[in-house]
Every structure is written in structure tokens, then in C-alpha cells.
Amino acid sequence: MILLRLLFRLVFRPRVHGREHLPRTGPVILASNHLSFIDSVVLQLVTRRQVRFLAKAEYFHGTGLKGRLVRWFFTATGAVPVERGAHRAAQDALETALGVLAKGQVFGIYPEGTRSLDGRLYRGRTGVAWLALTAGVPVVPVALTGTDRLQPVGRRLPRWHRITVTFGPPIRGTGQPRSGPARRVVTDEVMRAIGTMSGQETAPEFNAAPLT
Structure with a gap:
């Protein structure tokens, strides 16, 4: 992974701002906008810590060479x-x-639930706040810019395009995780921080297909 990070930075030269906001130790949630399939890879390669994401279980059960490669990719x-x-x-x-x-x-x-196909920042789903309030951990908002050009929707391999990754100050929510209003307040605060850093136009509605 260290070699991949060095290679990625050498080839794509990403601009990274605010990395000091990510704690070096301890549990933390990274909440990011979502523009491209490659977003999870980018976040993994620009941070000093391994970032864990959820992925469909079938990605880990494939057979043959392709199955092993897919399993290796998602594990890595x-x-x-x-x-x-x-x-x-x-x-x-x-x-x-x-x-x-x-x-x-x-x-x-990704609080939006799925990739934004029109570049707008959609309303956040409150799972991020439930996690933060239940676990008692901070949320570091992250804004990705340019990943939709690095790997546009429908393109299998990335092309060269310089990207920017901005980490914001940690957000610590208050309230009970079972409280809908408390979850909404924390989620909206996270989304405002992401929108301020990314400069995206905001959409008042939820994105159409969550958890894909």
C-alpha cells in the first residue's frame, strides 16, 4: 500500500489540503461526497491510515483469476x-x-448514498450521524474534486486528471442516536462542511439509488 500511495502521488499529483484534521490514531468517520467509482481508492491513497469501506459481499466470493483479482483489489x-x-x-x-x-x-x-451523476451534492442520509452518535466518534468531512473526470461513470480505467482532496475540521455531534432530529442536525452540519469545501451546487432531495 505504501508503494501504491507513492506511485499514485507521483503520477496523478493530487492536491491534498487539511490532512492534519484526520487524527493519527483512534476511531474516526470520514464522510465524503461521491462522484466516481474511484473515490474510495483515492481516499485510501491520500491518507496516512487505512480507511475501511463497505462493499458487496459478492466481490469477495468470485472464482478464477478475475475473482481473485477483484477480491485482492477490494481487500487492498x-x-x-x-x-x-x-x-x-x-x-x-x-x-x-x-x-x-x-x-x-x-x-x-458517503452520506449521499451513491454517486452523483450530475455533479450536485445531494441531501445526506442520517446513517453517518447514527454511527457518530452511537460510537461517540468524530466525523471528518471530506471534499473530492475532479474524481469524476479522473474516472467518469462508465469508464473502466482512470485517465490522467489532477484532483483535489480537502479534509475539514472534525465534527462532534450531540444528542441521542435514536433521535431523528439529532441525527438530521449532525448530518446537515456534515453536508454543509462538504459543500463549502467542494463548491458543489446543493440538491434539496436525496439521491435516487442509496447504498449502491
Whole structure:
């Protein structure tokens, strides 16, 4: 992973701002906007700590050379397998994320739920706040700029395009995780921070297809 980080920085020369806001130790949530499939890889390669993301369990069960390569890729990028489509899938995913935080690790999440296809920043879903309030950990907002050009939707391999990654000051929410208003307040604060750093136009609605 160290070699991949060095190679990525040498080839793509990403601009990284505010990296000091990410604690060097202890559990923390990285909450980012989501523009491209490569976003999770980028976040993994510009941080000093491994970032854990949720990924569909079938990515880890493939056979043959392709299956092994896919499994290696998602393992190397910090992915944690979760079952999708099952009863209680969303809650089970959040429980898995709590396990990551309980180990003192970094958990990455996209509050919009899925990639923005029009470049706007959509309304955040409150799972990020539930995690933060339940685990009692800070949320570091992150803004990605240019990853939609680095790897546009539908393109299998990235092309050269310089990107910017901006980390904001940690946000510590208050309130009970079962309180809908408290979760909404924390989530909206996180999304405002992301929007301020990314400069994206904001959309008042939720994105169409969460958790994909």
C-alpha cells in the first residue's frame, strides 16, 4: 500500500489540503461526497491510515483469476464485505461499521448514498450521524474534486486528471442516536462542511439509488 500511495502521488499529483484534521490514531468517520467509482481508492491513497469501506459481499466470493483479482483489489483498498438486499441489510451494514470503529479504525462513508451523476451534492442520509452518535466518534468531512473526470461513470480505467482532496475540521455531534432530529442536525452540519469545501451546487432531495 505504501508503494501504491507513492506511485499514485507521483503520477496523478493530487492536491491534498487539511490532512492534519484526520487524527493519527483512534476511531474516526470520514464522510465524503461521491462522484466516481474511484473515490474510495483515492481516499485510501491520500491518507496516512487505512480507511475501511463497505462493499458487496459478492466481490469477495468470485472464482478464477478475475475473482481473485477483484477480491485482492477490494481487500487492498480496505473494503469490508456486507450482504446487500437481505432483510435488515442497511442496519446490518451500520452494525458492521460500528465494529470497525470499535477496533479504533477509520471508517469511510458517503452520506449521499451513491454517486452523483450530475455533479450536485445531494441531501445526506442520517446513517453517518447514527454511527457518530452511537460510537461517540468524530466525523471528518471530506471534499473530492475532479474524481469524476479522473474516472467518469462508465469508464473502466482512470485517465490522467489532477484532483483535489480537502479534509475539514472534525465534527462532534450531540444528542441521542435514536433521535431523528439529532441525527438530521449532525448530518446537515456534515453536508454543509462538504459543500463549502467542494463548491458543489446543493440538491434539496436525496439521491435516487442509496447504498449502491
